[in-house]
Amino acid sequence: MSSHLEIAPEKLARLIGTPKCPALIDVRVGEDFDEDPRLVPGSIRRDYRKVQEWATELGGTSAVVVCHRGKKLSYGVAAWLRNYGIAADVLEGGVAAWTEGGYPTVPISAIPERDASGRTVWVTRARPKIDRIACPWLIRRFVDPLAVFLYVAPSEVEAVAERFAATPFDMDAPIRWSHRGELCTFDIMVEEFGLSIEPLLRLATIVRGADTSRLDLAPQASGLLAASLGLSRMYADDLEQLEAGMALYDAFYRWCRDATDETHNWPSPKKDS
Known part of the structure; x- marks a missing residue:
């Protein structure tokens, strides 16, 4: 069950493709991304180490942070975003859970x-x-x-x-x-x-x-x-x-x-x- 700081893949899948979709931020480290260079649809890659630089650039008031398995990187970035007034959640289970659930992914090569x-x-x-x-x-x-x-x-x-x-x-x-x-x-x-x-x-x-x-x-x-x-x-x-x-x-x-x-x-x- 998702915590109050997480969003389940099935719930996020219902938001993607709609005007109400939050900003989706992929913060996987290079080796994890190279292992599976595909993105949750609509997500943008960001360097977690520079969150304080790009946090103010987010156009919306809500965000979902995505990492490999929905652990420390996502939680840390989401916590920083909340300091900038952005309602930020973590994708439960990260990209691993998303792909295991059979949801679509966009190849970075495209x-x-x-x-x-x-x-x-x-x-x-x-x-x-x-x-x-x-x-x-x-x-x-x-x-x-x-x-x-x-x-x-x-x-x-x-x-x-x-x-x-x-x-x-x-x-x-x-x-x-x-x-x-x-x-x-x-x-x-x-x-x-x-x-x-x-x-x-x-x-x-x-x-x-x-x-x-x-x-x-x-x-x-x-x-x-x-x-x-x-x-x-x-x-x-x-x-x-x-x-x-x-x-x-x-x-x-x-x-x-x-x-x-x-x-x-x-x-x-x-x-x-």
Whole structure:
């Protein structure tokens, strides 16, 4: 049973991918991380010895600290964070318990190099519709909550990627993060980030149907297409559209995870007296 300073893996798994997820901090020492170079989704590596330097950089008011087995490193860092007014818990059992529980992990090899501020930087074509909103949502919710997205003219994506050390995605070019065959970029990211869990696979089918004009793949694809096109006309600023789109995909994800069996009807069927 978790102590009042710990959070169980199953409880954390319910928070990951939602706007209410706390900051996730991986403080494993080098040899432990090298033994299993994968991250709890959405977590960021930090040096436990420098906690007093980076504690003030945390954007949220709550955090979960992750180490190898949820012992002294996690407890010490969490205690320091609480001194900075951050409600900090320890992942019960650490990464070992997380992986033993069968929860997804993100291979560090799939995550682009971070900039000087610790953020991954991505670049794609301006005026996004579906994939170019869905992929940033996936990255921010499951890979890097600090990720920065640059929307530029299609002809400038390659040059911007080179000059600003940004990772291009969803381009009609032979790059890692783009369509492959019948799969869209969102499909590729779900697979390569190690996130092939049932709710995200269900969402990927919906995204693929909306993004590739295959509305027969899922009944919800038509709704996603309509909502996405509506957002693109509501917002002239791509980043404002992205922020609005985050809530849209939050809702679709929660439906995929929690509400696929629920129906709604009005008026409610009358019960026999």
